[in-house]
Amino acid sequence: MPGANTRALEKAQALPADTLILDLEDAVAPEAKAGARQAVQEAVSAKNYGSREVLIRINSLDSAWGHHDLAMAVAVEPDGLLLPKITSGDQLRQVDALLDKAGADPGMGLWAMIEMPRAVIDIREIAAAAQDTRLRGLVMGLNDLALETGALTTPDRAAFQAALMMVVMAARAWGLLVIDGVYNDFRDDPGLARECEQGRVFGFDGKSLIHPAQIETANRIFAPDPADVAHARAIIDAFALPENQGKGVIQVAGKMTELLHLQQARRLVAISEAISGAA
Structure with a gap:
């Protein structure tokens, strides 16, 4: 401006x-x-x-x-x-x-x-x-x-x-x-x-x-795509399960998912929540 x-x-x-x-x-x-x-x-x-x-x-x-x-x-x-x-x-x-x-x-x-x-x-x-x-x-x-x-x-x-x-x-x-x-x-x-x-x-x-x-x-x-945000939340939830504690690689929705994907998922969800909070 x-x-x-x-x-x-x-x-x-x-x-x-x-x-x-x-x-x-x-x-x-x-x-x-x-x-x-x-x-x-x-x-x-x-x-x-x-x-x-x-x-x-x-x-x-x-x-x-x-x-x-x-x-x-x-x-x-x-x-x-x-x-x-x-x-x-x-x-x-x-x-x-x-x-x-x-x-x-x-x-x-x-x-x-x-x-x-x-x-x-x-x-x-x-x-x-x-x-x-x-x-x-x-x-x-x-x-x-x-x-x-x-x-x-x-x-x-x-x-x-x-x-x-x-x-x-x-x-x-x-x-x-x-x-x-x-x-x-x-x-x-x-x-x-x-x-x-x-x-x-x-x-x-x-x-x-x-x-x-x-x-x-x-x-x-x-802005993040809603489908991508939903998948990111699924990744976060999956890594939080007791049986997945300490694992570096798990399977989410049929795909091999690593800790780097967890980091990406957390960032995507944080951006989505920031947008929702500012709306």
Whole structure:
């Protein structure tokens, strides 16, 4: 949601989204930065977003606005900060140290936009910063990546598939959430659906969106299938039976099922219950 659009900030209070990103960076013109910062400060301070996670995308710290954005965020305590154009783990550590010095709530997380070629090349080092910073997740920024690389954006995202999978792999290696990039044509629901399906196949946890009209499609595609949830519950129940205690492999619905499947089942059920609880 553009931080300069007070109507959008208000409308976000009723959107069926998991996370709201209140943007002070790309969606805000230079002359509107100060006003947007004030609007976001008031919106977050009001605490009218319910169970939705609230992130503020601040401007880069080497810009004229970044440190002012950071100070405001510390004061209003959103759930996290989304940092643009991250290219190294040291940048994350710098912000983390500034948050600690400013007395930020320990629960305030960091999210990194992965939108620069160097970020993709050094994604392992960026994701590894989760070991000693507040880093919680990675968000793909393919618009900037396309601009920086000169690659063409096609429906199958062929030019970016390697980068997308590298980021997913790094996120999984370091226990981070990973969110797919935006789909720019908010009137093209079939195109959005195809890209959501692709993102789910790649392993993304969800998709970043630029318009409320996109929410229903993304929620539907990324939500667990009811049949899969039922099977996951059956796996959990089967491993809980006394006769299966201590076993690494059992049979569920005629299929050999290992402990790794139990882990997957628990994750799927947790996601399903989180969605049900937020509905």
